[in-house]
Amino acid sequence: MNQIFSHPLTDTAIQRRAQVFTILDEICQELEWTQTQFEKARTSYEAVADWLAGSSDPMLASLHVYLHGSGALGTSIKPIGRDEFDVDLISFILGLGPEIAPARLKASIGKRLREHAYYASILEEKKRCWRLNYAGDFHLDISPTIANPNCVNGGELVPDRKLRDWHATNPRAYRALFDERAALIPRMTQSIIAAQRDAATTEPFPVRQSVKGILRRTVQLLKRHRDLEFLHVQEEIAPISIIITTLAMRSYEMCVRRHVFADELQVLIDTIRLMPIFIERPLVNGRQIYAVWNETTEGENFAERWNEEPARVEAFYKWHGKALADFESLRDLVGLDAIVGSMKDSLGDKLVARTMNRRMDALNEGRKTGALVLGAGVGLTTQKSAASTPVPRNEFFGD
Secondary structure, rough: EEEEOOOOOOOOHHHHHHHHHHHHHHHHHHHOHHHHHHHHHHHHHHHHHHHHHHOOOOOOOOOEEEOOOHHOOOOOOOOOOOEEEEEEEEEEEOOOOOOOOOOHHHHHHHHHHHHHHOOOOOHEOOOOEEEEEEEEOOEEEEEEEEEOOOOOOOOOOOOOOOOEEEEEEHHHHHHHHHHHHHOOEEEEEEEEEHHEEEEEEEEOOOOOOOOHHHHHHHHHHHHHHHHHHHOOOOOOOOHHHHHHHHHHHHHHHHHHEEEEEOOOOHHHHHHHHOHHHHHOOOEOEEOOOOOOOOOOOOOOOOOOOHHOOOOHHHHHHHHHHHHOOOHHHHOOOOHHHHHHHHHHHHHHHHHHHHHHHHHHHHHHHHHHHOEEEEOOOOOOOOOOOOOEOOOOOOOOOOO
16 A cells, blocks of 8 residues: 655644644535525425325326435535525436336426425426525425336436436436445554654544545535636536546545555545546547546446537646645645635635634634644644644733
8 A cells, every 4th residue: 555645744744734624624514504404405305205206197106206416425515606505306206118208207297396386486497307496595406217227236317408318327326336435434644754764554544534524525625616716707618516526536435545645635635636537538439538437327428518518628627737736735835824815715715714713713712711722834723733832821801
């Protein structure tokens, strides 16, 4: 197993890098659902599922509604400029074969939703799905699927963009694969400095990792970085989330299985660095295409539109290079002002400001309790190390 780092890290560098990853983790927390939004979405999801299941339409006699996409994977982030989260639902219709027209099945689901007065008032038709807009909170996108008789992995078929044919997919198996990879634990050196000086053993990544884990945080950070980079781009060329997620999870698996890391931040950076190697260039009908395959079913190429719209290819590689450079810069910067400034540039001024305000509140509390220390290279922190200096408590006395 190879070690990613090549030179000793000082205690100061270890502390600084740990603080950077901690701030990134807290930024992701700012991007996630509030508990109120989560409960509203769960309640709405269950109600919609019950309504669809109660249809008298024989075509919808046997259906199963489930969550897929970023909500199911745990990688949702709040879009820039609006509060509504995307919630993707699958309405899996059992007992139907691919001879049924995709447009007809989609129309049946829309008809059932219109039979509900409230749903009819917030319903919006999209190309392949129906959207229920819960203003200010989230929207539910409901896509119909049927069983894929040619997939041995329990795959499904979803309408193509023109509603003329069925397209292979497998959301449930994809989620299971993502969860399996996200559960992989990176291996870190037991003592970074000792590892360079002697022959340190390795141990599993410590329990102090974020609740979400490094892979989910990597996907969330990349999606946020993408949203900011393409915020003012008029063309629809931004890398889609499923491509970012697929490349990240494949890269993460390879990194974790093959290497030993200095810290969480290096896992994140190397996962980003290796993502492009999983973009394949097979020959199909004599033509070399771009392919980012869904490993859980046959024939689903998430990069299919790259072969019709070359601007998407250029946009991905340009964005990926910028993302890698930005996170590498965070790894190497010294001083909290420089680190925060870089984060604001790459992840958003207001988002980072909110995160740092929450940290300031925690630091003030730490000062009161005597838990605050001055960390070399990162400034005030509540994380102690050999290179940190205790900060005396302030005692305020009135006249």
